[in-house]
Amino acid sequence: MYKYDEYDQAIVDARVEEFRDQCNRRLSGEMTEDQFKPLRLMNGLYLQLHAYMLRVAVPYGTLDSRQMHMLAHIARKYDRGYGHFTTRQNLQYNWIKLDDAADILAELATVEMHAIQTSGNCIRNISADQYAGAAADEVADPRPYAELLRQWSTFHPEFLLLPRKFKIAVIGADEDRAAMKLHDIGLKLVRNAAGALGFEVYVGGGQGRTPMVAPLIREFLPADDLVSYLEACLRVYNRYGRRDNLYKARIKILVHEIGADEYRRQVEEEYLHVKTLGLDPPAAELERIAAMFALPPLDPNAPGEIERSDPDFALWLDQQVVDHKVPGHAIVTISLKPTGGIPGDASADQIDAMAKLAQVFSHDELRVTHAQNIVLPHVRKADLYAIWTRLEETGLATPNLDLVTDIIACPGLDYCALANARSIPLAQKITERFANLDRQRDLGEVKLKISGCINACGHHHAGHIGILGVDRKGEENYQLSFGGSGAEDASVGKIIGPGFSEDGVVDAVEKALETYRGIRVEGERFLDTYRRVGPEPFKAAIYEKAPA
Amino acid sequence: MKLVTGNDLVSGDVIWWTGSGWSRFIADAVDSGTEGEAIGKREEAALRVNGPYVVEAADGPFAPVPLHIKERIRASGPTVRTDLGVQAEKQH
């Protein structure tokens, strides 16, 4: 885990006091809402449907038990006893009072947390593979680079007022668990033929109104040149991004309009200049950062056998646990998707319980996933049964990772001021419809993602099955799309046909999955079948007329 | 009818114009007629509301019912957490 140095701490502390003053000036009427709004947003404070909402940054989704306990404490003391883990690997509180906001940030600062880069047209909190540092398929841990980029991007004076928000994801494995190609910049650690470490650089991906998979802009960027190259990428965007049109202001539009080749040419030209400025850190600094992400002491001789006689435990084991790169160890994903539950929500007690598990069993580390689950990254296989038992006690042992009920859903119209329709009730109905675990397991991997508006915080474009809520004359209506993926085979889903009511879309999902079951060939996931046969069989099943 | 709504500056609570002040309960809301915008401006300047705007509503059996679902959800609370928001409290 990264530990703040005196500069980090001083920056965060000063920021809290600055914000306290800004809040006081707003409360006294010295500042209007128009003046205050951009300032509060820079500190993660939104005004949503029912109250202020505070978004707390969890840089690259990594946190320790002390920080997790603090999140639970804030939920209890200042909110309504729960928090919502988001698709940006952050956490949101929905019921914050303005006169508490600075106190909350002060409490967060005591555990090296903040709400910087969670809003506004800046480089946002950087996301990463939730299995980073633990995955067996990893070239190198991406988090030291994510941390380097955090330090480079935080309060970067040139990039505080970009044309639009800017999201970066970093991964270190072939399997893309972070939807890297759907980011403004996606970085994948690779080794070249000579064995040197570097990045594949993808620029211009994104979701929202105009979803795009990012093209590859640089096949191999030496890892040491990362900051300079990204500085060049951002400069070209900052100069030519469409500030004239909110809907065309993301970098994906620029890259699309001028073409990947021309964008690359401009970046390389700028890079030649930037590289002379000496922005990249000395090797010693990168080593200092990397040392803080060193693998904890894990015994490679730890026993690898697991006693599977309890059938419920065995089910959970098969679904939620993958091998760690160190023998005798495992990575556990804790599902925040119980049947009928709210995806990503956890009570303060559950947050505390997960913190405790991390402290006792996972070398004090947790990860938040973009799929709104929590990971214990460094667990001894011998401890898995004890972990499962405790998860059972706190309602956190749902065995549905990557199954149809492991739904990503944004807050939607139940909380979000921008929403057209509710997302959460749909997720609840779908999890209830498919509650039978045998049925879910038979259907296999299905990534179902729901957004309450075209902003796509629920990643619906990247869903094998995506659902988008739209407003049809003041009524909620839902568009269904198939064929998206946020993984290494990234693709954007296609709308299947006319929209549905809430119940209609649940029926349509069921018909689509039953159609898949009827026509799949051995080993095919829903997505594979859809890609093989196209939309027609699904359309026919979904829109078939009832016999007269 | 036209209601004036916004958020309480300090708590962020959804509030409704009652003719003489603000209430968290839509049952207390009154038709602002053509005065909505002016009321909002005046009250915002006095820091009694944040971001006021006018919404269309119809008469209901117990309280005005906003025409748009978003305003109906604002008036009661999240439909997925009926233990939270004003819906969880006894209306006076």
Ligand code: SF4
């Ligand atoms: S997708 Fe839309 S409704 Fe959902 S959280 Fe984002 S802005 Fe709100």
